[in-house]
Amino acid sequence: MHAMQYEITLPADYDMEIIRRRVATRGHLLDAFPGLGLKAYLIRERGDGPSESPSSPSASASDSPVNQYAPFYLWATPEGMNSFLWGPGFQGIVDDFGRPVVQHWTGLSYEEGPAAASVPGTATRRRTPLGEAVPPGAAVADAVTRHARDARRDGVVASALAVDPRHWELLTLTLWAGAEAPADEGERFQVLHLSAPGRAGLGAGRQR
Known part of the structure:
Protein backbone atom coordinates (compact mmCIF):
# COMPACT_ATOMS: atom_id res chain seq x y z
CA MET A 1 0.00 0.00 0.00
CA HIS A 2 1.24 3.46 -0.93
CA ALA A 3 -0.26 6.69 0.40
CA MET A 4 -0.14 9.81 -1.76
CA GLN A 5 -1.40 13.37 -1.51
CA TYR A 6 -0.93 16.69 -3.22
CA GLU A 7 -2.14 20.02 -1.91
CA ILE A 8 -3.35 22.77 -4.23
CA THR A 9 -3.53 25.96 -2.19
CA LEU A 10 -5.87 28.51 -3.75
CA PRO A 11 -6.29 32.28 -3.32
CA ALA A 12 -8.13 33.56 -0.26
CA ASP A 13 -11.02 34.82 -2.41
CA TYR A 14 -11.22 31.69 -4.57
CA ASP A 15 -14.73 30.37 -5.17
CA MET A 16 -14.55 26.82 -3.78
CA GLU A 17 -17.76 25.96 -5.62
CA ILE A 18 -15.49 25.57 -8.66
CA ILE A 19 -13.75 22.67 -6.90
CA ARG A 20 -17.05 21.19 -5.79
CA ARG A 21 -18.33 21.24 -9.36
CA ARG A 22 -15.07 19.73 -10.59
CA VAL A 23 -15.39 16.81 -8.18
CA ALA A 24 -19.10 16.40 -8.87
CA THR A 25 -18.48 16.06 -12.61
CA ARG A 26 -15.12 14.25 -12.65
CA GLY A 27 -14.85 12.36 -9.36
CA HIS A 28 -16.57 9.27 -10.73
CA LEU A 29 -13.82 8.83 -13.35
CA LEU A 30 -11.64 7.03 -10.78
CA ASP A 31 -14.43 4.89 -9.31
CA ALA A 32 -13.06 1.88 -11.20
CA PHE A 33 -9.41 2.89 -11.68
CA PRO A 34 -7.13 -0.22 -11.68
CA GLY A 35 -4.73 -0.42 -8.76
CA LEU A 36 -6.47 2.29 -6.70
CA GLY A 37 -7.50 1.32 -3.20
CA LEU A 38 -9.30 4.57 -2.49
CA LYS A 39 -9.19 8.27 -3.26
CA ALA A 40 -10.74 10.80 -0.90
CA TYR A 41 -11.49 14.11 -2.61
CA LEU A 42 -10.62 16.52 0.19
CA ILE A 43 -11.01 20.27 0.53
CA ARG A 44 -10.71 22.80 3.28
CA GLU A 45 -11.91 26.38 3.18
CA ARG A 46 -10.30 29.44 4.70
CA GLY A 47 -12.00 30.36 7.94
CA ASP A 48 -14.16 27.22 8.01
CA GLY A 49 -13.76 23.67 9.25
CA PRO A 50 -15.66 20.76 7.69
CA SER A 51 -19.37 20.74 8.23
CA GLU A 52 -22.31 18.38 7.76
CA SER A 53 -22.88 19.97 4.36
CA PRO A 54 -21.44 22.87 2.36
CA SER A 55 -24.54 24.91 3.27
CA SER A 56 -24.03 24.64 7.05
CA PRO A 57 -20.66 26.23 7.91
CA SER A 58 -21.85 26.87 11.45
CA ALA A 59 -21.29 23.16 12.16
CA SER A 60 -17.52 23.53 11.68
CA ALA A 61 -15.30 22.76 14.65
CA SER A 62 -11.99 24.28 13.57
CA ASP A 63 -10.80 26.94 11.16
CA SER A 64 -8.59 26.41 8.12
CA PRO A 65 -5.93 29.01 7.30
CA VAL A 66 -6.25 28.36 3.55
CA ASN A 67 -8.50 27.39 0.68
CA GLN A 68 -7.15 24.06 -0.49
CA TYR A 69 -7.92 21.09 -2.69
CA ALA A 70 -5.96 18.14 -1.29
CA PRO A 71 -6.91 14.71 -2.70
CA PHE A 72 -5.60 11.73 -0.73
CA TYR A 73 -4.92 8.33 -2.32
CA LEU A 74 -4.22 4.83 -1.08
CA TRP A 75 -2.74 2.78 -3.90
CA ALA A 76 -3.06 -0.99 -3.76
CA THR A 77 -0.37 -1.39 -6.43
CA PRO A 78 2.56 0.78 -7.58
CA GLU A 79 1.48 0.11 -11.15
CA GLY A 80 -1.81 1.88 -10.48
CA MET A 81 -0.05 4.87 -8.96
CA ASN A 82 2.35 5.10 -11.90
CA SER A 83 -0.50 4.79 -14.40
CA PHE A 84 -2.26 7.73 -12.76
CA LEU A 85 0.77 9.98 -12.35
CA TRP A 86 2.02 9.51 -15.91
CA GLY A 87 -1.45 9.45 -17.48
CA PRO A 88 -4.24 11.89 -18.35
CA GLY A 89 -5.69 11.97 -14.82
CA PHE A 90 -2.80 13.80 -13.18
CA GLN A 91 -2.08 15.75 -16.36
CA GLY A 92 -5.51 17.33 -15.94
CA ILE A 93 -4.40 18.66 -12.56
CA VAL A 94 -1.16 19.98 -14.07
CA ASP A 95 -3.03 21.66 -16.92
CA ASP A 96 -5.50 23.40 -14.62
CA PHE A 97 -3.41 24.24 -11.55
CA GLY A 98 0.25 23.70 -12.41
CA ARG A 99 2.35 20.78 -11.24
CA PRO A 100 1.99 20.27 -7.47
CA VAL A 101 4.45 18.56 -5.18
CA VAL A 102 3.27 14.96 -4.76
CA GLN A 103 3.84 13.72 -1.23
CA HIS A 104 4.00 9.98 -0.75
CA TRP A 105 4.39 7.60 2.15
CA THR A 106 4.93 3.89 2.61
CA GLY A 107 1.79 2.27 3.99
CA LEU A 108 2.05 0.73 7.45
CA SER A 109 -1.52 -0.13 8.40
CA TYR A 110 -5.09 0.11 7.14
CA GLU A 111 -8.19 -0.36 9.27
CA GLU A 112 -11.93 -0.24 8.65
CA GLY A 113 -13.84 1.42 11.48
CA PRO A 114 -17.22 0.83 13.13
CA ALA A 115 -18.83 3.23 10.61
CA ALA A 116 -17.29 1.48 7.59
CA ALA A 117 -20.66 1.28 5.83
CA SER A 118 -21.20 5.05 6.08
CA VAL A 119 -20.31 7.68 3.50
CA PRO A 120 -17.45 9.78 4.94
CA GLY A 121 -18.09 13.50 5.30
CA THR A 122 -14.96 14.52 7.17
CA ALA A 123 -11.28 13.55 7.13
CA THR A 124 -8.51 14.28 9.60
CA ARG A 125 -4.78 14.25 8.96
CA ARG A 126 -2.19 14.01 11.68
CA ARG A 127 1.57 14.12 11.14
CA THR A 128 3.91 12.92 13.88
CA PRO A 129 7.69 13.31 13.63
CA LEU A 130 9.84 10.42 14.84
CA GLY A 131 12.64 11.65 17.07
CA GLU A 132 16.21 10.63 16.31
CA ALA A 133 16.50 8.85 19.66
CA VAL A 134 13.54 6.56 18.91
CA PRO A 135 14.37 3.18 17.29
CA PRO A 136 12.38 3.19 14.02
CA GLY A 137 11.17 -0.40 14.39
CA ALA A 138 9.85 0.17 17.90
CA LEU A 175 -12.23 9.20 7.32
CA TRP A 176 -15.21 9.97 9.56
CA ALA A 177 -18.95 9.63 9.10
CA GLY A 178 -20.57 13.04 8.80
CA ALA A 179 -18.86 15.64 10.97
CA GLU A 180 -18.06 13.23 13.80
CA ALA A 181 -14.28 13.82 13.92
CA PRO A 182 -13.00 14.80 17.36
CA ALA A 183 -11.67 18.35 17.57
CA ASP A 184 -8.11 17.28 18.50
CA GLU A 185 -7.41 14.93 15.57
CA GLY A 186 -5.24 17.34 13.57
CA GLU A 187 -6.00 19.06 10.28
CA ARG A 188 -9.62 18.68 9.18
CA PHE A 189 -11.01 18.41 5.66
CA GLN A 190 -14.38 17.98 3.99
CA VAL A 191 -14.79 14.84 1.90
CA LEU A 192 -16.57 15.66 -1.36
CA HIS A 193 -16.42 12.18 -2.88
CA LEU A 194 -14.82 8.79 -2.27
CA SER A 195 -13.61 6.58 -5.11
CA ALA A 196 -12.85 3.17 -3.65
CA PRO A 197 -12.51 0.50 -6.35
CA GLY A 198 -9.91 -1.51 -4.41
CA ARG A 199 -10.87 -0.70 -0.84
CA ALA A 200 -11.74 -4.31 -0.02
CA GLY A 201 -8.30 -5.41 -1.17
CA LEU A 202 -6.38 -3.06 1.10
CA GLY A 203 -6.59 -5.68 3.82
CA ALA A 204 -6.63 -4.97 7.51
CA GLY A 205 -3.90 -4.38 10.03
CA ARG A 206 -0.19 -4.01 9.45
CA GLN A 207 0.99 -4.03 5.85
CA ARG A 208 3.68 -6.60 5.08
Whole structure:
Protein backbone atom coordinates (compact mmCIF):
# COMPACT_ATOMS: atom_id res chain seq x y z
CA MET A 1 0.00 0.00 0.00
CA HIS A 2 1.24 3.46 -0.93
CA ALA A 3 -0.26 6.69 0.40
CA MET A 4 -0.14 9.81 -1.76
CA GLN A 5 -1.40 13.37 -1.51
CA TYR A 6 -0.93 16.69 -3.22
CA GLU A 7 -2.14 20.02 -1.91
CA ILE A 8 -3.35 22.77 -4.23
CA THR A 9 -3.53 25.96 -2.19
CA LEU A 10 -5.87 28.51 -3.75
CA PRO A 11 -6.29 32.28 -3.32
CA ALA A 12 -8.13 33.56 -0.26
CA ASP A 13 -11.02 34.82 -2.41
CA TYR A 14 -11.22 31.69 -4.57
CA ASP A 15 -14.73 30.37 -5.17
CA MET A 16 -14.55 26.82 -3.78
CA GLU A 17 -17.76 25.96 -5.62
CA ILE A 18 -15.49 25.57 -8.66
CA ILE A 19 -13.75 22.67 -6.90
CA ARG A 20 -17.05 21.19 -5.79
CA ARG A 21 -18.33 21.24 -9.36
CA ARG A 22 -15.07 19.73 -10.59
CA VAL A 23 -15.39 16.81 -8.18
CA ALA A 24 -19.10 16.40 -8.87
CA THR A 25 -18.48 16.06 -12.61
CA ARG A 26 -15.12 14.25 -12.65
CA GLY A 27 -14.85 12.36 -9.36
CA HIS A 28 -16.57 9.27 -10.73
CA LEU A 29 -13.82 8.83 -13.35
CA LEU A 30 -11.64 7.03 -10.78
CA ASP A 31 -14.43 4.89 -9.31
CA ALA A 32 -13.06 1.88 -11.20
CA PHE A 33 -9.41 2.89 -11.68
CA PRO A 34 -7.13 -0.22 -11.68
CA GLY A 35 -4.73 -0.42 -8.76
CA LEU A 36 -6.47 2.29 -6.70
CA GLY A 37 -7.50 1.32 -3.20
CA LEU A 38 -9.30 4.57 -2.49
CA LYS A 39 -9.19 8.27 -3.26
CA ALA A 40 -10.74 10.80 -0.90
CA TYR A 41 -11.49 14.11 -2.61
CA LEU A 42 -10.62 16.52 0.19
CA ILE A 43 -11.01 20.27 0.53
CA ARG A 44 -10.71 22.80 3.28
CA GLU A 45 -11.91 26.38 3.18
CA ARG A 46 -10.30 29.44 4.70
CA GLY A 47 -12.00 30.36 7.94
CA ASP A 48 -14.16 27.22 8.01
CA GLY A 49 -13.76 23.67 9.25
CA PRO A 50 -15.66 20.76 7.69
CA SER A 51 -19.37 20.74 8.23
CA GLU A 52 -22.31 18.38 7.76
CA SER A 53 -22.88 19.97 4.36
CA PRO A 54 -21.44 22.87 2.36
CA SER A 55 -24.54 24.91 3.27
CA SER A 56 -24.03 24.64 7.05
CA PRO A 57 -20.66 26.23 7.91
CA SER A 58 -21.85 26.87 11.45
CA ALA A 59 -21.29 23.16 12.16
CA SER A 60 -17.52 23.53 11.68
CA ALA A 61 -15.30 22.76 14.65
CA SER A 62 -11.99 24.28 13.57
CA ASP A 63 -10.80 26.94 11.16
CA SER A 64 -8.59 26.41 8.12
CA PRO A 65 -5.93 29.01 7.30
CA VAL A 66 -6.25 28.36 3.55
CA ASN A 67 -8.50 27.39 0.68
CA GLN A 68 -7.15 24.06 -0.49
CA TYR A 69 -7.92 21.09 -2.69
CA ALA A 70 -5.96 18.14 -1.29
CA PRO A 71 -6.91 14.71 -2.70
CA PHE A 72 -5.60 11.73 -0.73
CA TYR A 73 -4.92 8.33 -2.32
CA LEU A 74 -4.22 4.83 -1.08
CA TRP A 75 -2.74 2.78 -3.90
CA ALA A 76 -3.06 -0.99 -3.76
CA THR A 77 -0.37 -1.39 -6.43
CA PRO A 78 2.56 0.78 -7.58
CA GLU A 79 1.48 0.11 -11.15
CA GLY A 80 -1.81 1.88 -10.48
CA MET A 81 -0.05 4.87 -8.96
CA ASN A 82 2.35 5.10 -11.90
CA SER A 83 -0.50 4.79 -14.40
CA PHE A 84 -2.26 7.73 -12.76
CA LEU A 85 0.77 9.98 -12.35
CA TRP A 86 2.02 9.51 -15.91
CA GLY A 87 -1.45 9.45 -17.48
CA PRO A 88 -4.24 11.89 -18.35
CA GLY A 89 -5.69 11.97 -14.82
CA PHE A 90 -2.80 13.80 -13.18
CA GLN A 91 -2.08 15.75 -16.36
CA GLY A 92 -5.51 17.33 -15.94
CA ILE A 93 -4.40 18.66 -12.56
CA VAL A 94 -1.16 19.98 -14.07
CA ASP A 95 -3.03 21.66 -16.92
CA ASP A 96 -5.50 23.40 -14.62
CA PHE A 97 -3.41 24.24 -11.55
CA GLY A 98 0.25 23.70 -12.41
CA ARG A 99 2.35 20.78 -11.24
CA PRO A 100 1.99 20.27 -7.47
CA VAL A 101 4.45 18.56 -5.18
CA VAL A 102 3.27 14.96 -4.76
CA GLN A 103 3.84 13.72 -1.23
CA HIS A 104 4.00 9.98 -0.75
CA TRP A 105 4.39 7.60 2.15
CA THR A 106 4.93 3.89 2.61
CA GLY A 107 1.79 2.27 3.99
CA LEU A 108 2.05 0.73 7.45
CA SER A 109 -1.52 -0.13 8.40
CA TYR A 110 -5.09 0.11 7.14
CA GLU A 111 -8.19 -0.36 9.27
CA GLU A 112 -11.93 -0.24 8.65
CA GLY A 113 -13.84 1.42 11.48
CA PRO A 114 -17.22 0.83 13.13
CA ALA A 115 -18.83 3.23 10.61
CA ALA A 116 -17.29 1.48 7.59
CA ALA A 117 -20.66 1.28 5.83
CA SER A 118 -21.20 5.05 6.08
CA VAL A 119 -20.31 7.68 3.50
CA PRO A 120 -17.45 9.78 4.94
CA GLY A 121 -18.09 13.50 5.30
CA THR A 122 -14.96 14.52 7.17
CA ALA A 123 -11.28 13.55 7.13
CA THR A 124 -8.51 14.28 9.60
CA ARG A 125 -4.78 14.25 8.96
CA ARG A 126 -2.19 14.01 11.68
CA ARG A 127 1.57 14.12 11.14
CA THR A 128 3.91 12.92 13.88
CA PRO A 129 7.69 13.31 13.63
CA LEU A 130 9.84 10.42 14.84
CA GLY A 131 12.64 11.65 17.07
CA GLU A 132 16.21 10.63 16.31
CA ALA A 133 16.50 8.85 19.66
CA VAL A 134 13.54 6.56 18.91
CA PRO A 135 14.37 3.18 17.29
CA PRO A 136 12.38 3.19 14.02
CA GLY A 137 11.17 -0.40 14.39
CA ALA A 138 9.85 0.17 17.90
CA ALA A 139 8.21 3.45 16.90
CA VAL A 140 6.42 1.83 13.96
CA ALA A 141 5.27 -1.14 16.03
CA ASP A 142 3.85 1.17 18.69
CA ALA A 143 2.17 3.34 16.05
CA VAL A 144 0.52 0.33 14.38
CA THR A 145 -0.84 -0.90 17.73
CA ARG A 146 -2.17 2.55 18.58
CA HIS A 147 -3.66 2.94 15.11
CA ALA A 148 -5.61 -0.32 15.41
CA ARG A 149 -7.04 0.85 18.73
CA ASP A 150 -7.92 4.35 17.49
CA ALA A 151 -9.66 2.98 14.39
CA ARG A 152 -12.23 1.29 16.62
CA ARG A 153 -13.64 4.61 17.82
CA ASP A 154 -17.22 5.54 17.03
CA GLY A 155 -17.61 7.41 13.76
CA VAL A 156 -14.49 6.05 12.05
CA VAL A 157 -15.16 4.91 8.49
CA ALA A 158 -11.57 3.93 7.68
CA SER A 159 -8.06 4.93 8.67
CA ALA A 160 -4.59 4.59 7.18
CA LEU A 161 -1.18 4.87 8.82
CA ALA A 162 1.91 5.51 6.71
CA VAL A 163 5.51 6.66 7.12
CA ASP A 164 7.88 8.94 5.22
CA PRO A 165 11.38 7.53 5.91
CA ARG A 166 13.03 10.52 4.23
CA HIS A 167 11.74 12.98 6.83
CA TRP A 168 10.97 10.33 9.49
CA GLU A 169 7.35 11.29 9.83
CA LEU A 170 4.25 9.25 10.56
CA LEU A 171 1.00 10.16 8.82
CA THR A 172 -2.49 9.16 9.94
CA LEU A 173 -5.44 9.86 7.64
CA THR A 174 -8.85 9.01 9.04
CA LEU A 175 -12.23 9.20 7.32
CA TRP A 176 -15.21 9.97 9.56
CA ALA A 177 -18.95 9.63 9.10
CA GLY A 178 -20.57 13.04 8.80
CA ALA A 179 -18.86 15.64 10.97
CA GLU A 180 -18.06 13.23 13.80
CA ALA A 181 -14.28 13.82 13.92
CA PRO A 182 -13.00 14.80 17.36
CA ALA A 183 -11.67 18.35 17.57
CA ASP A 184 -8.11 17.28 18.50
CA GLU A 185 -7.41 14.93 15.57
CA GLY A 186 -5.24 17.34 13.57
CA GLU A 187 -6.00 19.06 10.28
CA ARG A 188 -9.62 18.68 9.18
CA PHE A 189 -11.01 18.41 5.66
CA GLN A 190 -14.38 17.98 3.99
CA VAL A 191 -14.79 14.84 1.90
CA LEU A 192 -16.57 15.66 -1.36
CA HIS A 193 -16.42 12.18 -2.88
CA LEU A 194 -14.82 8.79 -2.27
CA SER A 195 -13.61 6.58 -5.11
CA ALA A 196 -12.85 3.17 -3.65
CA PRO A 197 -12.51 0.50 -6.35
CA GLY A 198 -9.91 -1.51 -4.41
CA ARG A 199 -10.87 -0.70 -0.84
CA ALA A 200 -11.74 -4.31 -0.02
CA GLY A 201 -8.30 -5.41 -1.17
CA LEU A 202 -6.38 -3.06 1.10
CA GLY A 203 -6.59 -5.68 3.82
CA ALA A 204 -6.63 -4.97 7.51
CA GLY A 205 -3.90 -4.38 10.03
CA ARG A 206 -0.19 -4.01 9.45
CA GLN A 207 0.99 -4.03 5.85
CA ARG A 208 3.68 -6.60 5.08
